[in-house]
Each structure stands twice: as C-alpha cells, then as structure tokens.
Amino acid sequence: xxxxxxxxxxxLLLVGGLVLTACRxxxxxxxxxxxxxxxxxxxPDPPVTGAATLWVSVRNEAGEPVRDAKLNVRGDMTHAGxxxxxxxxxxSEDGVFVVPFEWTMSGDWIVDFTVMLPDGETAxxxxxxxxxxxxxxxxxxxxxxxxxxxxxxxxxxTPHDG
Amino acid sequence: xxxxxLPHRGPIDVLRVPxxxxxLRWRRGRLVMQVALFAxxxxxxxxxxxxxxxxxxxxxxxxxxVHYRGLLVVVLLVAGNLFCMACPFALPRSAARRLSIRxxxxxxxxxxxxxxxxxxxxxxxxxxWLDLWASPLLTAWVIVAYFVASFVxxxxxxxxxxCKYVCPLGSFNYVYSTLSPTQIGVRDPDICARCVGKECxxxxxxxxxxxxxxxxxxxxxxxxKHGPDGVLGCGTLLFAxxxxxxxxxxxxxxxxxxxxxxxxxxxxxxxxxELSEPGSWPGRWDVSLLVVILAFTGMTNAFGMVPPVYAxxxxxxxxxxxxxxxxxxxxxxxxxxxxLPVALTLLAGWASRALAxxxxxxxLREVVAAFAPAFVPLGFGVWFAHYAFHFLIAPLTIIxxxxxxxxxxxxxxxxxxxxxxTVISLVQVVVLAGGFFWSLLxxxxxxxRLYKRNGMPGLMPWALLLLGMMxxxxxxMSLPMEMRGTDLFA
Numbered sequence: 001x002x003x004x005x006x007x008x009x010x011x012l013l014l015v016g017g018l019v020l021t022a023c024r025x026x027x028x029x030x031x032x033x034x035x036x037x038x039x040x041x042x043x044p045d046p047p048v049t050g051a052a053t054l055w056v057s058v059r060n061e062a063g064e065p066v067r068d069a070k071l072n073v074r075g076d077m078t079h080a081g082x083x084x085x086x087x088x089x090x091x092s093e094d095g096v097f098v099v100p101f102e103w104t105m106s107g108d109w110i111v112d113f114t115v116m117l118p119d120g121e122t123a124x125x126x127x128x129x130x131x132x133x134x135x136x137x138x139x140x141x142x143x144x145x146x147x148x149x150x151x152x153x154x155x156x157x158t159p160h161d162g
Numbered sequence: 163x164x165x166x167x168l169p170h171r172g173p174i175d176v177l178r179v180p181x182x183x184x185x186l187r188w189r190r191g192r193l194v195m196q197v198a199l200f201a202x203x204x205x206x207x208x209x210x211x212x213x214x215x216x217x218x219x220x221x222x223x224x225x226x227x228v229h230y231r232g233l234l235v236v237v238l239l240v241a242g243n244l245f246c247m248a249c250p251f252a253l254p255r256s257a258a259r260r261l262s263i264r265x266x267x268x269x270x271x272x273x274x275x276x277x278x279x280x281x282x283x284x285x286x287x288x289x290x291w292l293d294l295w296a297s298p299l300l301t302a303w304v305i306v307a308y309f310v311a312s313f314v315x316x317x318x319x320x321x322x323x324x325c326k327y328v329c330p331l332g333s334f335n336y337v338y339s340t341l342s343p344t345q346i347g348v349r350d351p352d353i354c355a356r357c358v359g360k361e362c363x364x365x366x367x368x369x370x371x372x373x374x375x376x377x378x379x380x381x382x383x384x385x386x387k388h389g390p391d392g393v394l395g396c397g398t399l400l401f402a403x404x405x406x407x408x409x410x411x412x413x414x415x416x417x418x419x420x421x422x423x424x425x426x427x428x429x430x431x432x433x434x435x436e437l438s439e440p441g442s443w444p445g446r447w448d449v450s451l452l453v454v455i456l457a458f459t460g461m462t463n464a465f466g467m468v469p470p471v472y473a474x475x476x477x478x479x480x481x482x483x484x485x486x487x488x489x490x491x492x493x494x495x496x497x498x499x500x501x502l503p504v505a506l507t508l509l510a511g512w513a514s515r516a517l518a519x520x521x522x523x524x525x526l527r528e529v530v531a532a533f534a535p536a537f538v539p540l541g542f543g544v545w546f547a548h549y550a551f552h553f554l555i556a557p558l559t560i561i562x563x564x565x566x567x568x569x570x571x572x573x574x575x576x577x578x579x580x581x582x583x584t585v586i587s588l589v590q591v592v593v594l595a596g597g598f599f600w601s602l603l604x605x606x607x608x609x610x611r612l613y614k615r616n617g618m619p620g621l622m623p624w625a626l627l628l629l630g631m632m633x634x635x636x637x638x639m640s641l642p643m644e645m646r647g648t649d650l651f652a
Contacts, residue, residue: 049642076218078296081228083556083578084218106469107644108296110216133469133642 035061036123038113042101048134049106054099058092058115058123065095070116073099078108106133175427176344177418186428189393189419195248203250203305209567210302219572220298222305224563227295232553235338235546239433243339246332246412251312252325252397268315268323275448278333279455283499285330286459290466291491322397325412332412337456338542339408340436340535346405346417347429354403354425359386362402362417362426365395386422393419402426406442409449434600437535438607445531453534454503457541461635462498464548468641510623518613518620532612533624536605540628543597544635547590551643554581554589590639598632 039057054073058066069092075085085104089097103109113125177183185191202225210222217223230245237244246252267273294300308329315324325332348354358376359366371389395417396402398410402417402425418426436442443449465471475490484490511530515521520529558579562572602625609621 076216078217078293079227079552080217080220080223080295081552081556081559082218083559083580084574086574105644106642110218133644 036066036115036117037063038115038123038125040111040113040125040127047103047129047131049103049131050134052101052103054097054101056089056097056099056113056115058095058097065092066115066117067092067095068118069095071097071099072114072116073101073111074114075101075103075109075111077105078110103131103134106131173347173429173431175349175429177415177427186415187418189391192247192414192416196250196253199248200250200253203309205567207302207305210298210305213298213567215298217296217298218559219563219566221560221563221567222298222301223295224560226301226305228552229557229560231549232557234335235542235549238335238338238342239542239546240343242342242344242428243335243408243411243413246325246335246339247414249325249332249412251308251329252322252412252414265318265320267321268319268327272327274327274446275333275452277327278330279448279452281328281330282333282452282456282459283495286463286499287491287495289463290495291488321399322412326398326410333452334456336409336411337453337538338545339411339413340538341434341542342408343430343433344413344428345408345431345436346400346402346411346413346415347427347431348403348425349427350425351403353423357423357425359388359422360401361386361395361420361422363395363399364420365416366392366420366422367394368392384422395420406439407436409443434539437538437604440532440611443531443535445528447527447530450527450530450534451504451507453541454507454537455499457537457544457631458503459499460541460544460548461631461638462495464544464635464638465498467643468638469644470641472644506627510627513623514609514620517622518609518616520613520616520620524612529612532608533605536601536608536624536628539597539600539604540631541597543593543595544631546593546597547635547639550589550593551586554586556580594632594635594639598628601628 037057037059039059041055041057043053056071056073058069058071060066071087071089071092073085073087073089076082082105085102087099087101089099091097107130109129109131111127111129113127115123117123175183177187206222206225209220213220213222217227234245288294288304292300294304308331311328312324315328316322354360354362359374366386366388367390368388369390371387374386374388376384376386393416397414397416398412400410400417402421405411413428415428418428471494475487475494478484478490478493482493507530508526511526511533514533515524515526515529556578558577559574561577562574566572605624605628606617606621609624610617613620
C-alpha cells in the first residue's frame with residue numbers, strides 16, 4: 001500500500017512538473033515583427049540613480065519612423081527580488097517615444113523595450129545597463145527614495161543599441 | 163511490563179503542543195514537509211531551466227536568493243532549524259537506506275568541519291564569480307547539484323555525511339540555530355541510561371520485523387519492536403540524552419519517533435542558552451573557526467555589494483596584473499573569508515591569554531574555543547541585516563513571479579510595494595547592535611569563566627575584534643547598495 005502510494009506520488013510529481021512547464025507564459029507574447037529597429041538614448045548618460053529620460057526611436061526596415069505604435073518599458077535589476085520600473089507609453093512623435101524613467105538603485109539593470117505595432121505584431125529590444133550611484137544616492141542600502149521630478153531633456157546623443 | 167509512563171516535568175516539550183506536536187511526531191510528518199519542499203524545489207528547477215533568464219522574474223532566483231534566505235534567518239531565531247527538518251535534499255537519505263547500497267562510515271580524517279568550511283567558501287566564491295543571484299539557470303544547476311551530492315554521499319556512507327560534514331546550507335543552519343529557543347532533549351535521563359537499544363541513535367528500522375525483549379533492570383523487561391515501518395536513528399549520530407547543542411542537529415525528530423519510551427522531545431530553552439554554557443560545544447579548531455569564518459563571510463558577502471569592492475578589485479587587478487576575475491575574487495575572499503578571520507582569531511586568542519596571564523595554563527585552542535560562541539550573535543546580526551534588506555525591499559514580488567509562472571499576467575505594480583526604508587534601516591541597526599551587545603556579553607562571561615580575576619584584560623582583544631567587526635559592517639551597511647556583479651574584466 002505504502003509502495004503504491006509512493007508510486008502515485010512520484011507519478012503525480014512528474015506529471016505536475018510537465019504540466020507546470022507547459023503553463024509557463026511564453027516570451028515574448030505575440031508575433032515578432034521583422035526589420036524593426038529600436039534605438040535608445042538616455043539622459044543622464046552614463047546613467048546615475050534618480051530620475052532619467054529615455055528616448056526610444058522605432059523605425060521600420062526602410063528606416064522610416066513607425067507611427068501609432070505603443071511602447072512598454074520594463075527595467076529589472078539583475079539581482080532577484082527587486083521591484084521593476086515599468087512604463088507604458090502610448091504616444092510618440094515621429095516614431096520617438098519620450099519615457100520618463102527612474103533608476104531606483106545603482107547597479108546592473110536589464111531593460112526590456114516592447115513595441116506593440118499597429119498590426120498587432122511586437123518588436124523587442126533588451127539593454128544591459130550599469131547605473132552608477134548619483135550625487136543624491138540615499139545612504140544605507142536605501143533603494144527607494146522617491147524622485148518626483150521626471151525631467152525631460154532635449155539632448156539625446158549616445159545610442160545604446162542592445 | 164515495566165511502568166515507563168513519563169511524568170510531564172522539566173522543560174516544555176513543543177511536541178506536546180496539540181496538533182503541531184502530533185503532526186511533528188507522526189512518522190510521516192517530516193516526509194510531508196520534505197515532499198512539500200521537494201515540490202517547491204522542482205518548481206524552481208523547472209523555472210530555472212525553462213523560464214525567463216531574468217532573475218527578477220524567475221522563481222529559481224527570487225525564491226532561492228531572496229525569500230528563502232530572508233525567511234530562514236527569522237525562523238532560525240524564533241523557532242529553530244526548521245529548514246533542515248523539512249530539507250528536500252535529505253530525501254535521498256531514506257532512498258539510499260532502502261536501496262541498501264550504503265557502505266562504510268565517512269573517512270575519519272574528514273569527520274570534522276573543515277569540509278564544511280571549504281564548502282561555504284566555495285559556495286560564496288561561486289555566488290560572486292558566477293553571479294548566481296542573477297542566473298536562474300545556474301541557480302537551478304546548484305539545486306540539482308545539491309540533490310546529486312546528497313544522494314551520492316548518503317548512498318556511499320553509513321551516516322548522513324552530507325548533512326553533517328559537507329552541506330554549506332546545513333552548516334549555516336547548525337551554527338545559527340544555536341541561537342534558537344528549541345533543542346532536542348530527554349525528559350528523564352535515567353530512562354536513557356537503562357535503555358538497551360538506544361533507538362534514538364540506532365533507529366527502529368529493520369528489513370524484517372524483530373521483537374527484542376530488553377532487560378531494563380529490577381527484573382523488569384520491555385518489548386521493543388523493530389521492523390520495516392521503523393524509523394532511522396539520528397543521521398548525524400547524536401545521542402539524545404547527551405545533546406547539549408543544536409550543532410549537527412537537523413531536527414529530523416527521528417530520535418523522538420524511534421524512542422520506545424517516548425522519552426525524547428523538542429524542548430524549549432532560553433534563546434542561545436548553549437552559547438554561555440561551557441562544554442556545550444566540542445572545543446575543536448574546526449568548530450571554532452567555522453563560527454568565526456561564517457561571521458566574516460557575512461561581512462564580505464555584504465561588502466561584495468557596495469562600491470568600494472569594485473575599487474578594491476581594480477586595485478588588485480592593476481597591482482598584481484591580474485586578467486582573471488576568478489583569481490581576483492579568490493584573493494579577495496581568501497583574505498576576507500579565511501586569512502583574516504583565522505589570523506585575527508589567533509591574534510586575539512594569543513593576546514587574550516597573555517594579558518590574562520594564562521599562557522602556561524591554557525592552550526590557544528582552549529582559549530579560542532571558549533570565545534568562539536561569542537561570534538554567533540554578531541555573525542547572525544550581519545547576515546540578518548543583509549538578508550532582511552533583500553527580503554524587505556520587495557517582499558511581495560514573489561506573487562507576480564508566481565503569476566507569470568502559471569501563465570497569468572504578473573501584477574507587478576500591485577505587489578511591488580517595499581517596506582519603508584526607515585523600517586529596513588531600523589531592523590538593520592537593531593539586529594546589528596543587538597548581535598554585537600549579545601556577543602560582547604558572551605565574551606565577557608567567557609573571559610570571567612576562563613580567567614577569573616583577570617577576566618577584563620583577557621576580554622579586551624576579543625571585545626576589540628567584535629567592535630571592529632561591528633563597525634566595519636555598520637560602515638558597509640551605510641554605503642549605497644549596488645546590485646551588480648563583480649564583473650571586473652567584462
């Protein structure tokens with residue numbers, strides 16, 4: 001009886017494992033658009049903790065700006081367990097999205113840019129960015145000081161193509 | 163039949179608490195907990211191998227490096243070594259016994275904590291070098307490696323060699339469960355003295371049913387049944403009535419289940435009682451240095467996340483013309499985790515003995531062993547302050563990670579709240595200062611016990627070392643945290 005119970009338990013664990021593997025959300029969602037170029041510039045550059053602005057330029061194969069697209073930006077620190085910074089931007093000008101962002105802590109970041117094109121397809125870009133401590137870096141492993149100002153600057157020079 | 167009914171006296175036995183006690187004493191109680199943690203480990207391995215290679219969005223990394231560690235230090239302090247109790251890596255022990263492929267005892271030369279020290283050093287070196295916290299895939303491999311190592315060692319040797327001599331997680335838990343308020347004990351030592359089978363350590367398992375009649379003195383006898391439904395004895399070979407410490411106790415409770423007289427229990431005790439009781443620990447170099455090294459490792463582990471570590475690594479690289487990050491980290495951790503703690507411990511022990519005028523009376527080993535327990539509270543404070551930061555900064559992010567694992571959209575905004583930074587800082591200050599003063603008190607007691615009237619001068623070197631460690635940790639904690647790897651040569 002005990003042996004039978006153990007066999008069932010093993011079987012259930014194996015089946016459960018396979019089912020859970022299948023549950024995993026596929027990444028990225030939606031069909032992948034071909035030939036879309038995503039270029040990112042930022043201010044301040046190099047990035048430091050605090051408020052920042054990202055300019056995300058989206059162009060098609062012909063190098064023309066993509067209009068009427070939507071942008072999702074998600075910044076994760078490479079260390080597990082940190083709160084991501086997420087921005088959804090629905091308006092762009094000549095294919096350039098202006099994203100008020102915030103580097104909440106110095107260190108290594110993974111920033112995913114997902115562009116939802118008007119035809120439902122998506123395009124993605126990932127940047128690995130190292131953020132240095134800013135002048136106003138909070139003391140004491142303090143990562144979540146609020147930064148109210150999301151200054152938007154006009155200059156955006158250095159591209160960070162992933 | 164002898165009347166072996168036990169009066170309920172002495173310390174409070176947690177296993178007498180309704181429901182909880184009954185569950186823990188149930189012969190399948192531990193297995194249920196282990197299967198639950200095994201299922202969680204399975205999820206972590208699945209997500210580590212198949213999920214997104216983004217540490218913040220993967221169960222393997224979030225659970226292993228944030229939530230497990232954050233909860234572990236709290237549970238060790240308020241309850242005891244519950245993780246070893248429910249450890250899924252110990253499941254192979256039972257399997258190995260059933261497979262009957264166990265052979266000799268672990269080699270005598272390795273029956274100490276040197277391997278554990280090496281394992282801890284290796285784990286924390288790999289953690290930094292390979293940026294394990296940032297890699298779900300490597301984290302999953304670490305979990306798999308734990309299972310394999312546990313099974314192989316359990317299968318090859320007759321005792322729980324992996325738990326007792328190798329496991330870095332277990333070594334951490336053993337050391338800091340010495341602070342906890344529970345400990346295996348017996349209600350009546352006389353019963354243990356008369357016990358013939360010593361089932362708490364020998365077990366009541368036998369491939370075929372056996373009934374043994376014990377002569378328990380006074381012309382009285384008692385039937386003791388062994389059989390396939392019996393339980394294994396203590397895997398780490400502790401004899402319940404002689405247990406004075408939580409070191410090496412996995413809290414498996416097999417001793418309790420195996421005892422034919424229902425004499426063993428999980429007793430409540432004052433927090434960290436064993437640390438101030440002489441003779442609780444074996445006065446060996448390996449045990450003493452494990453405790454000190456673990457405290458220093460806590461400091462270097464935190465130091466690995468603040469800006470000066472990058473400056474130091476760069477300086478090392480330029481000065482020694484290094485081109486390998488692994489070598490630079492080996493030097494950093496070799497000095498910080500091994501050389502410095504060993505050198506400072508020997509120096510403090512030598513100075514303490516000399517200042518107290520006890521050079522001819524006490525060996526250096528005896529002095530170090532007497533003061534080693536004082537490093538437990540401070541070391542624990544260092545680890546607690548570090549782990550609490552990682553846990554409290556986003557405690558609920560495990561929920562959206564789980565949501566995404568099960569194919570749902572993760573509600574990151576909803577569950578992205580962090581504890582107030584003032585609260586986090588306060589927790590860090592309290593555990594660090596609390597650990598330091600507790601350590602100082604233990605050191606003072608050890609000095610008075612060891613040196614009598616010359617206790618004060620004998621205390622000074624140890625007090626200075628503890629103070630220095632506390633101040634360095636304080637400085638580290640006051641620096642801005644940088645969540646990045648020590649990827650020096652990228």
